[in-house]
Amino acid sequence: MEKITLIWLIISSLIASMSCGLNNQDPIEYHGLCVNMFLNHIEKLKKLENCTIVVGDLKISLLERTKPEDFKNLTFPKLKEVTGYMVVYRVAGLETLSNLLPNLARIRGNTLLYNYALIVYDVELLREIGLNSLLKIDRGGVIIWGGPLTCFVNTIDWNAIAPRSRHVLSKPDKHAQCNFPCTCTSNPATNRCWSNKKCQIFLEGPDSWNCSSECIGCRNTNPKSCTLCRHYTYKEECVSHCPENTILLSVSNHCITNDECVHLNRWEWNNTCVSECPKNFVQWNEAGNTTCVPCDNCHQTCGNMSIQTLDTIQLAEKCVYINGSLSIHIWSIPYAANELRYFMKNIVEVTDYIEIYGSITLTSLDFLSSLQRIRGRRLFNGKYSLAIYDMHNLQSLFLPQIIKGLNVERGTVRFYRNPMLCMHQIKKLTQRFPVAPNELDIPQGMNGYSGSCNEMFLKLTIQVKNETFAIASFFTKLKGVHYTVLYVRIPHGTNASIVPETCSDSEWFAITVPDTFNDFVHVPLPSLRPASTYAVCVEKYDPSTRHLARSSIVKFETHVGKPEPPFILELVASSSNVIVIRWSDHMDYRPFITRYELDINLVDINYNIITRDHCTVNDDEMFDIDYTRHAKVMRPPKNYERGCESMCGILSSVTIGAMVEDYFDVCDTIGKCDDDSERSKNSSINGNIISLSLDISGQRNNFQVGGLAPFRDYKFRLRACTKDLCSRTAKDVVQTLHSENADIASITHKSIIDPGLIYVKWEPPSVTNGPLLAYTIEIYPNVKVSDMNHLVPQTWCVPGNETSLTVKSNKASKYLVRICSTTLAHPYACNDWIKIEGFVKYELVWWWSGVLFGLFLYVFSWVIGWRWKRRIDRSDSIPLFDITSSYRQESVPPATMLSDFVSLHNISLRDLRDLS
Ligand SMILES: *[C@@H]1O[C@H](CO)[C@@H](O)[C@H](O)[C@H]1NC(C)=O
Ligand SMILES: *[C@@H]1O[C@H](CO)[C@@H](O)[C@H](O)[C@H]1NC(C)=O
Ligand SMILES: *[C@@H]1O[C@H](CO)[C@@H](O)[C@H](O)[C@H]1NC(C)=O
Ligand SMILES: *[C@@H]1O[C@H](CO)[C@@H](O)[C@H](O)[C@H]1NC(C)=O
Ligand SMILES: *[C@@H]1O[C@H](CO)[C@@H](O)[C@H](O)[C@H]1NC(C)=O
Ligand SMILES: *[C@@H]1O[C@H](CO)[C@@H](O)[C@H](O)[C@H]1NC(C)=O
Ligand SMILES: *[C@@H]1O[C@H](CO)[C@@H](O)[C@H](O)[C@H]1NC(C)=O
Numbered sequence: 021m022e023k024i025t026l027i028w029l030i031i032s033s034l035i036a037s038m039s040c041g042l043n044n045q046d047p048i049e050y051h052g053l054c055v056n057m058f059l060n061h062i063e064k065l066k067k068l069e070n071c072t073i074v075v076g077d078l079k080i081s082l083l084e085r086t087k088p089e090d091f092k093n094l095t096f097p098k099l100k101e102v103t104g105y106m107v108v109y110r111v112a113g114l115e116t117l118s119n120l121l122p123n124l125a126r127i128r129g130n131t132l133l134y135n136y137a138l139i140v141y142d143v144e145l146l147r148e149i150g151l152n153s154l155l156k157i158d159r160g161g162v163i164i165w166g167g168p169l170t171c172f173v174n175t176i177d178w179n180a181i182a183p184r185s186r187h188v189l190s191k192p193d194k195h196a197q198c199n200f201p202c203t204c205t206s207n208p209a210t211n212r213c214w215s216n217k218k219c220q221i222f223l224e225g226p227d228s229w230n231c232s233s234e235c236i237g238c239r240n241t242n243p244k245s246c247t248l249c250r251h252y253t254y255k256e257e258c259v260s261h262c263p264e265n266t267i268l269l270s271v272s273n274h275c276i277t278n279d280e281c282v283h284l285n286r287w288e289w290n291n292t293c294v295s296e297c298p299k300n301f302v303q304w305n306e307a308g309n310t311t312c313v314p315c316d317n318c319h320q321t322c323g324n325m326s327i328q329t330l331d332t333i334q335l336a337e338k339c340v341y342i343n344g345s346l347s348i349h350i351w352s353i354p355y356a357a358n359e360l361r362y363f364m365k366n367i368v369e370v371t372d373y374i375e376i377y378g379s380i381t382l383t384s385l386d387f388l389s390s391l392q393r394i395r396g397r398r399l400f401n402g403k404y405s406l407a408i409y410d411m412h413n414l415q416s417l418f419l420p421q422i423i424k425g426l427n428v429e430r431g432t433v434r435f436y437r438n439p440m441l442c443m444h445q446i447k448k449l450t451q452r453f454p455v456a457p458n459e460l461d462i463p464q465g466m467n468g469y470s471g472s473c474n475e476m477f478l479k480l481t482i483q484v485k486n487e488t489f490a491i492a493s494f495f496t497k498l499k500g501v502h503y504t505v506l507y508v509r510i511p512h513g514t515n516a517s518i519v520p521e522t523c524s525d526s527e528w529f530a531i532t533v534p535d536t537f538n539d540f541v542h543v544p545l546p547s548l549r550p551a552s553t554y555a556v557c558v559e560k561y562d563p564s565t566r567h568l569a570r571s572s573i574v575k576f577e578t579h580v581g582k583p584e585p586p587f588i589l590e591l592v593a594s595s596s597n598v599i600v601i602r603w604s605d606h607m608d609y610r611p612f613i614t615r616y617e618l619d620i621n622l623v624d625i626n627y628n629i630i631t632r633d634h635c636t637v638n639d640d641e642m643f644d645i646d647y648t649r650h651a652k653v654m655r656p657p658k659n660y661e662r663g664c665e666s667m668c669g670i671l672s673s674v675t676i677g678a679m680v681e682d683y684f685d686v687c688d689t690i691g692k693c694d695d696d697s698e699r700s701k702n703s704s705i706n707g708n709i710i711s712l713s714l715d716i717s718g719q720r721n722n723f724q725v726g727g728l729a730p731f732r733d734y735k736f737r738l739r740a741c742t743k744d745l746c747s748r749t750a751k752d753v754v755q756t757l758h759s760e761n762a763d764i765a766s767i768t769h770k771s772i773i774d775p776g777l778i779y780v781k782w783e784p785p786s787v788t789n790g791p792l793l794a795y796t797i798e799i800y801p802n803v804k805v806s807d808m809n810h811l812v813p814q815t816w817c818v819p820g821n822e823t824s825l826t827v828k829s830n831k832a833s834k835y836l837v838r839i840c841s842t843t844l845a846h847p848y849a850c851n852d853w854i855k856i857e858g859f860v861k862y863e864l865v866w867w868w869s870g871v872l873f874g875l876f877l878y879v880f881s882w883v884i885g886w887r888w889k890r891r892i893d894r895s896d897s898i899p900l901f902d903i904t905s906s907y908r909q910e911s912v913p914p915a916t917m918l919s920d921f922v923s924l925h926n927i928s929l930r931d932l933r934d935l936s
Pocket of ligand 1: 049066067068069070
């Protein structure tokens with residue numbers, strides 16, 4: 021399930037990143053250096069011909085009409101390295117990458133796609149990956165969700181290529197016929213292959229011990245011939261530092277010339293080839309050469325600014341003083357107001373004038389949030405220090421505190437064709453200018469003429485019927501006048517007062533009222549959201565006078581009703597008996613939630629596991645520890661407060677950095693999940709909770725539950741309740757961590773009841789990690805402790821409900837015995853060896869026969885011992901079942917990397933520009 025969620029996510033980011041790549045220009049190539057290759061056409065693919073490094077990302081995707089023959093002769097043996105990530109997505113007809121990229125050895129992952137550096141996804145005919153030379157992925161994980169026919173996915177040791185990161189690998193389809201074993205070496209650890217012809221090559225291992233210190237891995241035949249460079253690469257050689265006359269391309273640690281740097285659209289600075297100046301340096305262009313120069317406040321003064329696109333907005337970021345004029349004309353760029361607010365927040369002073377026009381997305385000039393002075397050194401049209409015109413949606417000017425503090429030294433204002441801007445807004449500002457505007461500067465009727473400025477007086481009443489339904493009523497007086505009811509939902513936490521100017525049919529719901537006059541009209545407002553605040557106004561249009569007017573605004577709240585369920589953000593085991601739960605509320609209902617109901621229930625162990633005979637069945641795979649069982653960390657859907665964005669799962673030392681999965685509602689797809697079963701009674705066993713029902717009051721969003729049984733699944737069910745009603749149930753299951761000290765049984769009685777016949781009785785462990793599945797009794801007859809390492813004990817296995825056993829061992833005078841338990845967490849947890857001695861108990865009369873028998877026993881046991889040893893010697897060649905190998909260290913944290921919990925896939929502003 022988690023994999024599916026993840027794959028879904030990847031696809032959506034893929035599609036997003038591919039579609040913004042569509043606007044990319046042709047790939048650049050110079051001396052083997054290629055920049056950001058986005059190849060979505062077979063002809064474009066050929067641009068890889070001369071590339072040795074891709075500086076940036078390599079995306080081969082959306083080649084939907086290619087056929088296997090198209091790739092027959094296509095090969096790019098020069099390409100060795102990609103500095104960003106590599107994606108192969110939907111390439112029809114591609115059967116293997118072995119021919120296409122035979123020498124690709126390294127993917128650095130300087131940039132990642134959703135934490136992954138290598139993604140092969142949805143390539144229908146792919147039969148193998150075939151990146152036969154791939155040795156190292158420096159950063160980021162791997163997703164191979166190849167296609168139904170892809171084999172040799174799991175025959176590759178991805179951990180050797182991309183250690184410490186996550187790998188999402190598909191299993192082959194039934195039809196794929198992937199039963200080719202690797203036949204590379206006899207060592208199972210390195211018997212890995214890319215196909216039945218190509219073995220995986222490893223960087224580490226005995227082969228690399230003799231390599232030159234500049235190499236990570238080298239040819240067996242020549243220790244100086246590196247497969248990858250440890251430090252820097254210069255002309256395909258590995259070097260310890262860049263030679264004279266070269267500079268460092270730090271994204272790939274290659275030494276390149278200045279000329280090459282310039283062709284990558286970068287420039288030299290401090291002997292490196294950069295694309296951005298560091299902090300306190302500013303990019304400086306001089307006679308065609310670019311460099312970075314230090315700047316103390318040098319970024320603060322900017323020249324004339326003419327802002328028309330998002331990238332010019334960005335240029336204003338560091339401007340505090342504008343030595344010149346500021347002109348803003350951004351047409352209809354969506355979200356431009358946010359961009360302006362962010363990048364223009366530092367502007368304090370403009371020496372000449374400000375001109376703002378033709379920008380229909382702007383409703384306010386609040387983005388100039390630091391403006392203090394307009395000097396008017398040079399004036400617009402020789403007269404104006406502020407000109408605002410053709411602003412179709414502008415409703416308000418600067419923030420009140422800005423207007424209050426504004427200092428204008430020369431000039432006056434010009435305002436025209438601003439239909440939404442009411443005169444009273446303009447009047448507040450004109451007082452700040454040294455010269456008062458005249459009739460020509462602000463022509464009458466040329467501002468605020470859309471009608472929004474004329475308030476009409478109308479008694480508007482609202483009856484709230486239920487959660488989703490209300491009725492607006494008012495009295496219509498005039499004949500031939502059209503009325504429209506406008507309403508909008510106000511998000512919770514919005515304090516800004518709603519002014520009638522904002523009431524407009526572009527953003528508000530509009531309901532046209534049938535023509536009536538001298539009557540009360542009742543207008544139903546359907547499909548409202550529960551627990552929400554709405555604003556309503558009435559618009560009146562008189563066709564005879566062409567006069568538009570609006571009523572003042574009335575607010576109302578819909579009923580709350582049954583709240584939406586809370587969302588479980590984190591469900592994390594922090595120890596063997598404590599689980600921490602964190603959740604967030606649906607934002608609409610949050611102010612109304614008064615308490616929560618939390619039910620915790622022990623989940624029954626799968627019947628098959630308990631009833632299986634664990635003495636004969638080899639259930640190795642059952643003990644594979646799945647860390648995702650101990651930590652569920654989910655990113656909520658929209659309408660919920662964001663929970664953990666980074667550093668998730670930090671409540672537990674084991675689950676730090678647990679993978680954050682996005683919300684995926686199975687109920688949405690299968691449509692049947694209401695599980696509002698009865699709350700259970702509290703109960704426990706041996707002090708461990710079986711079921712527990714809690715009422716949590718107040719505004720808290722986390723809770724810790726202790727007293728749980730180790731290594732057991734618990735189901736958490738959570739409901740949020742208002743005063744009257746509770747939500748549906750949110751639920752999830754998590755497993756407590758295993759207890760290190762549990763599972764050890766103790767032997768309470770042992771004796772030799774006959775020669776070779778041993779009776780052992782034991783006490784079950786007081787704490788177990790899940791049910792006790794089986795006991796194994798191990799016995800060494802007549803063995804010194806020092807010899808134990810070389811010998812294999814005799815073993816007997818019994819089901820976990822037994823507490824004693826009589827076994828027949830070799831006859832001996834002394835035995836070492838111990839008992840080992842098998843539980844879900846410990847395949848084999850043993851107590852210390854215990855000695856059993858002396859069954860010989862003879863009457864004195866029989867002393868001589870005792871001596872004789874002792875002698876016999878000595879000889880006998882010597883013979884047995886010898887034969888026993890022989891047997892061991894003989895079986896040395898047969899691999900033994902190594903008990904220790906089945907121990908698994910749970911305290912090793914799951915394979916995560918920092919990038920797994922830093923913020924996700926940011927589209928930088930530069931990309932935004934490409935989108936627009
Ligand atoms: C690769 O280099 C060769 C020789 O310089 C040149 O003829 C060819 O056009 C180049 N290919 C591409 C795709 O630039
Ligand atoms: C591939 O190369 C061979 C010989 O070099 C040629 O005969 C064949 O037409 C080429 N195929 C394609 C699809 O270019
Ligand atoms: C490494 O070098 C040593 C001495 O030069 C040699 O004996 C050994 O066989 C070499 N090892 C490998 C794996 O080549
Ligand atoms: C220039 O590079 C050197 C060596 O990489 C570094 O130590 C130094 O701090 C850099 N200079 C500046 C101003 O960043
Ligand atoms: C620009 O760079 C070239 C080559 O590095 C150099 O010869 C030239 O003098 C530089 N021009 C200026 C104005 O610095
Ligand atoms: C609210 O009332 C309307 C009209 O009476 C009705 O159609 C709707 O089903 C009601 N909604 C709820 C949630 O009761
Ligand atoms: C243990 O369980 C098995 C199967 O459930 C049963 O046949 C056997 O009698 C039980 N032994 C004891 C000692 O309870």
